Amino acid sequence: MSNTKYVFVTGGVTSSLGKGIVSASLAKLLQERGYSVTIQKLDPYINVDPGTLNPYEHGECYVTHDGAETDLDLGHYERFLNHETSQANNVTTGRIYQSVIEKERKGDYLGKTVQIIPHITDEIKRRIKLLGSKGKFDIVITEIGGTVGDIESLPYIESVRQLKWELGTDALVIHLTLVPYLAASGELKTKPTQHSVKMLLENGIQPDILVLRTEHTLTGDIRSKVARFCNVDLTSVIESIDVSTIYEVPLLMQKEGLDTTVLNKLKLKNDNTPKLIKWKEFVDRLKNPEKTIEIGLVGKYVELPDAYKSIVESFIHAGAVNNVKVKINWIHSEKITESNLKETFATVKGILVAPGFGHRGIEGKILAVKYARENNVPFLGICLGMQIAVIEFARNVLNLKDAHSIEMNRNTPHPVIDLMEEQKKISDLGGTMRLGKYACKLKKDSKVYEAYQKENIEERHRHRYEFNNEYLEDFEKAGMIATGMNSESNLVEIMEIPNNDWFVGVQFHPEYRSTVLAPHPIFIDFIKVAKK
Numbered sequence: 001m002s003n004t005k006y007v008f009v010t011g012g013v014t015s016s017l018g019k020g021i022v023s024a025s026l027a028k029l030l031q032e033r034g035y036s037v038t039i040q041k042l043d044p045y046i047n048v049d050p051g052t053l054n055p056y057e058h059g060e061c062y063v064t065h066d067g068a069e070t071d072l073d074l075g076h077y078e079r080f081l082n083h084e085t086s087q088a089n090n091v092t093t094g095r096i097y098q099s100v101i102e103k104e105r106k107g108d109y110l111g112k113t114v115q116i117i118p119h120i121t122d123e124i125k126r127r128i129k130l131l132g133s134k135g136k137f138d139i140v141i142t143e144i145g146g147t148v149g150d151i152e153s154l155p156y157i158e159s160v161r162q163l164k165w166e167l168g169t170d171a172l173v174i175h176l177t178l179v180p181y182l183a184a185s186g187e188l189k190t191k192p193t194q195h196s197v198k199m200l201l202e203n204g205i206q207p208d209i210l211v212l213r214t215e216h217t218l219t220g221d222i223r224s225k226v227a228r229f230c231n232v233d234l235t236s237v238i239e240s241i242d243v244s245t246i247y248e249v250p251l252l253m254q255k256e257g258l259d260t261t262v263l264n265k266l267k268l269k270n271d272n273t274p275k276l277i278k279w280k281e282f283v284d285r286l287k288n289p290e291k292t293i294e295i296g297l298v299g300k301y302v303e304l305p306d307a308y309k310s311i312v313e314s315f316i317h318a319g320a321v322n323n324v325k326v327k328i329n330w331i332h333s334e335k336i337t338e339s340n341l342k343e344t345f346a347t348v349k350g351i352l353v354a355p356g357f358g359h360r361g362i363e364g365k366i367l368a369v370k371y372a373r374e375n376n377v378p379f380l381g382i383c384l385g386m387q388i389a390v391i392e393f394a395r396n397v398l399n400l401k402d403a404h405s406i407e408m409n410r411n412t413p414h415p416v417i418d419l420m421e422e423q424k425k426i427s428d429l430g431g432t433m434r435l436g437k438y439a440c441k442l443k444k445d446s447k448v449y450e451a452y453q454k455e456n457i458e459e460r461h462r463h464r465y466e467f468n469n470e471y472l473e474d475f476e477k478a479g480m481i482a483t484g485m486n487s488e489s490n491l492v493e494i495m496e497i498p499n500n501d502w503f504v505g506v507q508f509h510p511e512y513r514s515t516v517l518a519p520h521p522i523f524i525d526f527i528k529v530a531k532k
């Protein structure tokens with residue numbers, strides 16, 4: 001194939017219309033036809049990356065294999081495409097300005113006045129084209145965060161306008177809007193879509209395809225009305241109706257012909273219609289489980305499930321493999337007490353203690369681990385969850401009174417979780433954790449080896465603290481074993497209690513690597529045991 005093609009996805013009327021899922025679904029359909037596709041997210045906020053954002057602000061921070069802290073939409077891209085994304089796949093306004101200002105300080109602009117147009121827009125365009133320029137991808141899909149009309153989105157919209165002009169038929173714009181349903185009159189309304197497209201036109205962009213989010217089927221009349229008012233042909237009006245699972249959206253988009261329309265417009269071959277056999281099998285299992293099992297997810301952001309997006313999706317994937325529906329019982333760690341412990345966990349078949357930072361809710365998490373350990377409930381601790389398992393074991397089995405992590409108590413007499421050596425000189429918070437992919441060697445006689453069926457694995461990390469190896473011998477003598485280590489740094493990556501049916505704490509984040517076509521072995525086995 002000759003030139004890389006660029007597809008831009010913008011949104012209008014309101015946020016949360018599912019631009020990320022529509023982008024990922026389109027990418028999936030194009031990938032199934034044999035094209036190499038990647039997706040990029042441009043975020044219009046001034047944070048350099050979402051790593052320093054509180055999950056209440058923006059949901060989970062997703063970590064790529066090369067250690068970028070990114071928007072949670074990148075998780076969807078990987079789960080749909082089964083393809084790793086990287087640093088280049090998520091760019092924020094903060095990052096753009098940072099590069100431009102660094103260049104200005106170096107004198108690279110040769111005395112010119114540095115302005116939004118052309119300097120900021122050039123940097124945005126450079127970042128978009130970077131993914132295509134390596135020749136690795138036939139198609140680059142760029143999702144513009146925010147909503148058309150936001151002040152913050154303007155430089156991005158302007159960059160898309162310029163690129164569309166420069167690239168001609170090698171670029172196209174898909175605009176997502178909402179068609180609201182007025183219950184009182186029983187009508188679907190197209191006016192917000194018309195206005196939103198008008199706003200794009202004011203910015204010099206004629207969208208090529210419109211994807212209309214709706215609660216009810218769009219009639220032929222509605223479709224032709226939108227086509228007529230918004231200067232697009234009828235095949236370019238795509239319905240995106242609410243569905244019970246996001247994993248149905250690619251099938252829906254295929255039915256609507258989104259991929260065919262995109263390929264026609266980009267003048268690419270559109271034979272070999274995707275069969276999506278494995279995908280359909282997965283959706284089928286998902287919708288027809290043998291039974292439902294309940295897993296308790298203990299965390300401090302449980303009012304906001306987006307904070308644990310990848311964990312939730314990993315359970316969906318692993319549930320489908322095991323033919324069960326995993327119902328998550330969201331348990332707020334601050335609400336767990338000694339006296340409500342039994343009742344809190346009465347119906348759950350497994351307990352997951354979530355990743356996290358800071359001291360809030362810690363004692364509740366320790367109680368949750370204690371309950372799992374003493375009652376032999378299948379347990380998975382992720383990152384902070386693994387550290388909590390270590391603290392609980394230290395306090396209640398090794399009798400190390402007030403054992404803690406240095407993160408929560410600087411003066412603990414027993415720092416069983418300590419600050420990593422290389423972290424000691426770091427003061428900046430942004431992008432300075434132990435991030436991304438590291439190797440781990442598994443002990444053969446372990447639950448994790450059983451899950452992975454191999455000795456050498458690689459998983460993604462996001463932490464500053466680690467198991468303190470000075471205590472390792474005591475832990476192992478008492479029955480908590482390090483079953484995964486990084487051979488280079490000697491960091492403990494996995495702790496298990498072999499006497500329990502399934503008690504596993506991992507310092508890394510398996511949830512970032514679970515995809516529809518490759519569900520994560522740790523989640524699969526956790527659910528398998530919980531199902532019994």
Ligand code: GLN
Nearest residue numbers: 355356383384463464465
């Ligand atoms: N706060 C812990 C650390 O920094 C755990 C981080 C996490 O759960 N992602 O080590």
